[in-house]
Amino acid sequence: MTSDKFRHQLRHEAQIWQAEGLINDLQYEQLSQRYQFNTLDSTASHSFIAILVGLGSILIGLGIITFVAANWQELPRGGKVTLLLSLFIGVNIVGFWLWKHANESRQRLGHGLLLLGALILGANMGLMGQIFHIDAPFYELLLAWGIGVLAMAYSLRLTSLGVLSIILLWLGYWGYWGSAIAQSWSTSTIAEISWSSIMGQHMPLLSAVLFMPLAYWCRSGWIFALGAIAIVTSLEANIQPFVWGTFQKGWVASIAFALPPALLWSYDDSFLVYGNFLRLYRHRDRHINVGSFQPIARNLALFTLGILFIFAATTTFWQSLAQYTEYVTSRQVNQLLLIDAVILTGIAIGQWVLIASQRYRRRQQNVITMVVGIFICIIATVTFWHIEVTNISPYATFIFNIMLFLFAAGLIRIGLDKGGRRAFWGGMLLLSLRIFYVFLLSATGLLFKSLVFILCGIGVMAVGLWFERHIRLNHPAKS
Amino acid sequence: MTSKVKTTPEVLKPQQLPGRLPFWRLWLPLLFQTGIILAAPAQPFYTQLTGKTAILQTVPVDPYDPLRGYSQTLSYDISQVNNLQELPGWQELTQHNNEPAVNDVPAGTNLYVTLEAPTSNTTPPSAWIPVRVSRDRPQNLTANQVAIKGKVTGNSIVYGLETYYMPEAQRDDINQSIAQAQRDQQRFVVEVKVDNQGRAVPISLWVDRRNYRF
Numbered sequence: 001m002t003s004d005k006f007r008h009q010l011r012h013e014a015q016i017w018q019a020e021g022l023i024n025d026l027q028y029e030q031l032s033q034r035y036q037f038n039t040l041d042s043t044a045s046h047s048f049i050a051i052l053v054g055l056g057s058i059l060i061g062l063g064i065i066t067f068v069a070a071n072w073q074e075l076p077r078g079g080k081v082t083l084l085l086s087l088f089i090g091v092n093i094v095g096f097w098l099w100k101h102a103n104e105s106r107q108r109l110g111h112g113l114l115l116l117g118a119l120i121l122g123a124n125m126g127l128m129g130q131i132f133h134i135d136a137p138f139y140e141l142l143l144a145w146g147i148g149v150l151a152m153a154y155s156l157r158l159t160s161l162g163v164l165s166i167i168l169l170w171l172g173y174w175g176y177w178g179s180a181i182a183q184s185w186s187t188s189t190i191a192e193i194s195w196s197s198i199m200g201q202h203m204p205l206l207s208a209v210l211f212m213p214l215a216y217w218c219r220s221g222w223i224f225a226l227g228a229i230a231i232v233t234s235l236e237a238n239i240q241p242f243v244w245g246t247f248q249k250g251w252v253a254s255i256a257f258a259l260p261p262a263l264l265w266s267y268d269d270s271f272l273v274y275g276n277f278l279r280l281y282r283h284r285d286r287h288i289n290v291g292s293f294q295p296i297a298r299n300l301a302l303f304t305l306g307i308l309f310i311f312a313a314t315t316t317f318w319q320s321l322a323q324y325t326e327y328v329t330s331r332q333v334n335q336l337l338l339i340d341a342v343i344l345t346g347i348a349i350g351q352w353v354l355i356a357s358q359r360y361r362r363r364q365q366n367v368i369t370m371v372v373g374i375f376i377c378i379i380a381t382v383t384f385w386h387i388e389v390t391n392i393s394p395y396a397t398f399i400f401n402i403m404l405f406l407f408a409a410g411l412i413r414i415g416l417d418k419g420g421r422r423a424f425w426g427g428m429l430l431l432s433l434r435i436f437y438v439f440l441l442s443a444t445g446l447l448f449k450s451l452v453f454i455l456c457g458i459g460v461m462a463v464g465l466w467f468e469r470h471i472r473l474n475h476p477a478k479s
Numbered sequence: 480m481t482s483k484v485k486t487t488p489e490v491l492k493p494q495q496l497p498g499r500l501p502f503w504r505l506w507l508p509l510l511f512q513t514g515i516i517l518a519a520p521a522q523p524f525y526t527q528l529t530g531k532t533a534i535l536q537t538v539p540v541d542p543y544d545p546l547r548g549y550s551q552t553l554s555y556d557i558s559q560v561n562n563l564q565e566l567p568g569w570q571e572l573t574q575h576n577n578e579p580a581v582n583d584v585p586a587g588t589n590l591y592v593t594l595e596a597p598t599s600n601t602t603p604p605s606a607w608i609p610v611r612v613s614r615d616r617p618q619n620l621t622a623n624q625v626a627i628k629g630k631v632t633g634n635s636i637v638y639g640l641e642t643y644y645m646p647e648a649q650r651d652d653i654n655q656s657i658a659q660a661q662r663d664q665q666r667f668v669v670e671v672k673v674d675n676q677g678r679a680v681p682i683s684l685w686v687d688r689r690n691y692r693f
Contacts, residue, residue, distance in 0.1 A: 069544070093509075131520065138546070152512065
């Protein structure tokens with residue numbers, strides 16, 4: 001999507017060009033048409049009002065939920081049920097009717113009411129649980145609520161409801177996970193097989209199936225990003241007992257560390273975006289280009305790499321991996337938890353095969369992809385070796401520090417090259433965090449630290465000088 | 480950081496046109512959501528309609544649930560394994576296999592506890608007395624007996640009666656009277672309804688002579 005900021009800048013520049021005679025009035029008109037300068041001023045105030053209406057709806061919804069929680073006795077039970085159910089249905093119907101309206105301000109109000117309806121759904125569920133003293137855990141309510149909101153989001157194609165439903169399901173998942181962990185520490189091993197535990201165990205796949213189509217259906221990068229985060233976090237949490245616990249398996253740990261960046265970096269929706277796949281919905285609005293979510297996925301992939309490097313560049317991380325923790329008392333573990341990891345790994349491998357078979361990419365993209373691919377291979381191999389073959393904490397730490405340095409340097413370089421501030425500061429942040437850790441938190445002797453810093457300094461200078469020379473020789477135009 | 484070179488700059492996000500949406504696009508998910516609302520209480524509602532009243536001896540602790548308000552977590556005499564161990568039928572539950580077991584009963588085992596009404600009819604009502612434990616639902620219950628279904632967990636037995644929601648306004652009052660009742664060894668019981676499948680719902684709380692019915 002073209003950002004509002006860019007359009008503001010463009011309009012400003014275009015007015016100057018017009019004044020200076022660089023472009024004539026017709027060209028200015030064409031630019032204005034293309035980038036819709038006329039909507040610029042109204043957009044800001046509109047989105048401001050929309051945010052206020054949304055915020056108001058959320059506050060009212062919270063008020064109603066709290067009203068239910070207060071369990072006010074002046075109203076008889078039947079009265080409360082009638083009131084809340086009719087409120088739920090009424091708010092939704094009125095919201096839908098207003099939202100369909102051509103008038104934009106009514107549309108916004110209707111949208112707010114639909115959001116409120118989604119919150120009242122939760123209040124109703126809570127009320128039912130309260131009246132009948134239902135003894136189900138809170139996370140089950142969250143999961144069911146999220147599914148309900150998701151149905152509405154699909155039907156009405158509303159991004160806001162989609163985001164709400166992802167948040168609800170994600171919170172519900174963490175509730176489930178907490179209780180599953182607590183259960184594994186208690187003496188009972190037989191966890192109930194209920195709808196909520198099955199949902200929790202297969203949250204990664206479920207998130208992929210539920211949220212990804214919604215992202216394209218609503219054309220929302222937000223839903224895509226949140227959905228991807230839900231997939232990765234729930235996967236990591238689910239296979240955590242196989243990584244740190246007594247059920248440690250080398251290949252699972254490799255998947256845990258290497259899969260998120262591998263899956264996200266190789267994500268490719270070009271066949272969806274540029275193919276005939278969405279033709280169904282594009283015949284109405286042919287001028288619309290469904291944006292590709294690949295950049296979002298790739299940024300998330302780099303983010304996961306950064307997080308992993310920060311932690312894995314310390315010796316503590318590898319030593320804790322090598323230790324078997326003994327506090328897990330349950331004698332069996334649910335092997336079904338691995339299904340999602342295996343399936344997602346299969347998808348990731350397939351995507352990399354596709355990337356390898358494509359030759360038409362630009363060279364720089366290719367270089368970056370190759371580097372990321374090599375990183376992922378090294379991560380997987382080192383982790384597997386460390387757990388399955390022999391403890392190689394010092395070497396692993398060294399390798400990961402080198403990778404962190406290269407990664408950060410690469411980010412800084414790309415940031416400077418393309419004027420991408422985020423990449424530049426991301427790389428700087430990574431380096432700073434690492435240096436900060438070495439300097440303040442690691443428990444090595446001062447002499448060793450001083451040696452590390454001196455070597456690092458010399459190394460950085462050498463790389464800088466070599467790079468400058470390399471540029472001078474190979475790209476004389478740039479220097 | 481990474482971006483495709485696009486031959487055409489992207490046009491603005493279009494205004495969706497909800498005006499053309501047919502009405503079923505609202506009522507279909509609305510129906511589904513209403514189904515979700517009604518799904519959870521269907522079972523306890525049935526139990527409340529058809530169930531038979533019984534009285535259980537109780538012990539409490541209290542938490543808070545953001546959507547359902549303040550509640551008492553209750554535990555009963557029959558939640559304790561050592562109270563059931565003495566009863567006839569406990570032996571048939573014990574199994575010798577590799578599962579970790581509480582006193583030889585594997586966690587996750589379903590059981591039915593048969594309760595018998597006390598002979599005297601008092602106010603507050605006195606707790607029903609457990610007389611038998613069995614793996615399957617007892618068929619030959621007399622008129623003054625109910626069979627309540629429970630599940631063996633790590634260290635106790637749960638009956639789905641462990642949570643009791645109460646109004647915020649009366650919370651302190653109830654908690655105080657419960658504490659008082661426990662200090663003075665007064666009666667503290669819960670009235671439940673049990674249907675013919677052994678499922679139970681809590682109906683009201685008796686703290687000494689006071690009855691809280693929500």
